[in-house]
Amino acid sequence: MRLLKFKTDLKESDVTPKDIFVRRREFMAGSIALGVGVQSFASDEIKKDSSPKWMQDKLSISKGTTIKAEDQLTPYSDVTSHNNFYEFGTHKAAPKLKSENFKPFPWQVKISGHVEQAGTFDLEYLIKEMMIEERIYRLRCVEAWSMVIPWMGFSLASLIKKLQPTSKAKYIQFVTSDDKEQxxxxxxRFSNIDWPYREGLRMDEAMHDLSFMAIGLYGESLPAQNGAPLRLVVPWKYGFKSIKSIVEIRFVGEQPYTTWNAISSKEYGFYANVNPEVDHPRWSQATERRLPNGLFSANRVDTKMFNGYSEVASLYKGMDLKKFI
Structure with missing residues (x-):
């Protein structure tokens, strides 16, 4: 069993047991902190996992991770109903409302570029040897709202090692499906996005142990609105870097095209590291709205550099992070 090596101020008492996720009804969503009482999950709040047996079996064998005592998990209902996934629509509720007919299985991922294991592979093949972990990460949107989500998946580094990129691979690019039927x-016709959605990382970022490929959350396979069946999670970067529903992974030698950076490079940098000292041109990034919140419970918290994951700072040593946003 591989142990995570990144630094943390978490305690063993902060661990959320796996059976809590599975029992759902008994899970405490953390609303006490907001002064609205204890909230538990209704029996129908998380739909029965309809993914293939191989996916369910994979998710059932996992190890737990930890969460900061002050970081209450965002309720499942908020995690799955407040999403940016423009392929379904621009409104936050659109991904949930318009993804009822989305079919994430069977699913294939194309591997291309400077890599030994090039080709198109079934998702089952790509993840069959991966150790599935539960990692509870903060998700900070560039729009200044945030969540705390219990993802299930595996380290991106483990997949990269399996695929064996060559020395010419300096960056990695990810591509989302552009299937109009899905x-x-x-x-x-009014969209200004050049589909398909694309994102990228520098290779050392991709190889950092915090970079994660998610295939589930809250003990079940990913819902469509959260990027089923495979998405990237890079917790120290703004959420738009964590690309969803991946169908291609390209190993390239130059900094790749990324969607939001192409739309407005002054607003959405290639690196997109969470940085409270660099405001978005249209709003401050010093604080964030932690979901759930409401009219009488703003639940606003201070934003932390690198979203609180200071162990990645060495990746950017010598870089001007106000220039390389």
């Missing part, structure tokens, strides 16, 4: 908003 994603109704792709055909919107």
């Amino acid at each position: 994603f109704p908003a792709i055909g919107d």
